[in-house]
Amino acid sequence: MNVAAKFTAGVAVLVVGGLVALAAPAIFGAYAEMSSWAIFQPPEEPTVEPAPDETEDTLGAEMIDELGDGYVYVGNGTAIPKGSPPGCDDPAWLHVGGMSASLSGNLVDRGARDLAAGIAGTDEEGQIVTYTVAPGDAIYAIGDRFCIANALTLTMLNHTRTIQPGEVLLLHPDSSIPWIPYFNPAGAPAGYQQIPYQLAVEAMSAAAHADDLDAMRRIFADDLAHLFPHPADADVIAKALDAGDLDMLRQMFA
Numbered sequence: 001m002n003v004a005a006k007f008t009a010g011v012a013v014l015v016v017g018g019l020v021a022l023a024a025p026a027i028f029g030a031y032a033e034m035s036s037w038a039i040f041q042p043p044e045e046p047t048v049e050p051a052p053d054e055t056e057d058t059l060g061a062e063m064i065d066e067l068g069d070g071y072v073y074v075g076n077g078t079a080i081p082k083g084s085p086p087g088c089d090d091p092a093w094l095h096v097g098g099m100s101a102s103l104s105g106n107l108v109d110r111g112a113r114d115l116a117a118g119i120a121g122t123d124e125e126g127q128i129v130t131y132t133v134a135p136g137d138a139i140y141a142i143g144d145r146f147c148i149a150n151a152l153t154l155t156m157l158n159h160t161r162t163i164q165p166g167e168v169l170l171l172h173p174d175s176s177i178p179w180i181p182y183f184n185p186a187g188a189p190a191g192y193q194q195i196p197y198q199l200a201v202e203a204m205s206a207a208a209h210a211d212d213l214d215a216m217r218r219i220f221a222d223d224l225a226h227l228f229p230h231p232a233d234a235d236v237i238a239k240a241l242d243a244g245d246l247d248m249l250r251q252m253f254a
Contacts, residue, residue: 075104080149088147094157094173098186099233101157101179101251103172107146115141121168129172135165146171156182158254159205168209170254177251178236180204187229200224205253208246216249217241 060073071079074093082089092105107128109120115138121130131142143151148171155161158169159182173179182201184194200223207215220237228234240248 074149075102078104084149085144085147085151088149091147091149093149094153096153096157096179096181099178099180099236100175101173102175105147107148107172110145110147113141113145116145118142120146120171127172129170131169131171133163133165133167133169137163137165139163142169159201170251173254174251177248179254180237180252185228185230186233189229192229196223197227200227201253208249208253211246213241213244213246213249216253 056075059077060075060079063073063077063079064071067079070082072082072090073079074091076095078093078095080091080093082091084091087110088108090105092103092107095102095104109128112118115136116134118134118137119132120128121132123129128146131146133142139154140151143149143154148154154169154171155163157173157179158167159180160167163169180201183198184192185197188194188197200219203219204216204224207213207219220241225234225238237252240252
């Protein structure tokens with residue numbers, strides 16, 4: 001297979017609490033264009049499924065054999081360069097698409113730093129799950145701290161365009177819990193009017209973090225339920241609301 005490598009450099013910024021913060025110095029990455037495997041799959045694109053006779057491990061091994069030791073396999077038919085972010089030989093990668101979100105790899109807290117000085121939250125097993133934003137934080141620096149290679153996906157995962165001090169970000173989604181897409185619902189047709197949908201999702205997220213089930217039920221009934229092309233997707237939310245399952249709803253609308 002002929003692999004043509006490209007190199008890119010860029011500077012990322014994010015508005016934090018009304019301020020524009022430099023998210024990171026120039027970020028260098030390498031990615032490859034391949035005829036049968038996807039490198040750096042765009043968020044919310046269908047994932048690459050292994051052929052029936054290939055396990056995920058087999059697919060990963062074949063990709064690394066082709067690309068070389070400078071790459072690491074992060075699941076779902078995706079491989080990325082080692083050292084992305086710099087110093088992370090085993091980076092994590094967020095996968096979001098359809099009605100699901102998951103994390104490949106393990107989060108490692110490399111310590112508070114400029115633009116990522118907040119507090120990591122852990123579950124009962126000590127696994128990093130959340131991060132509380134500190135004043136002046138920037139999303140790329142947060143990704144660098146926890147070795148998340150596609151840090152910008154954190155804003156999509158958490159249904160937000162900016163991050164604010166005190167906001168609790170989900171870093172490690174539970175793949176067994178549905179996740180509601182931020183920009184468009186799954187199966188949205190061409191020309192779909194995404195702004196009403198996005199505003200309703202943001203309102204649901206705010207209500208979920210405020211533990212306000214009544215507000216969530218009202219927003220869902222009045223502003224969101226009818227915007228799903230597939231009624232079955234809306235039914236997933238309706239069942240969680242009927243059950244009053246705030247833990248599930250907080251991830252669905254992280």
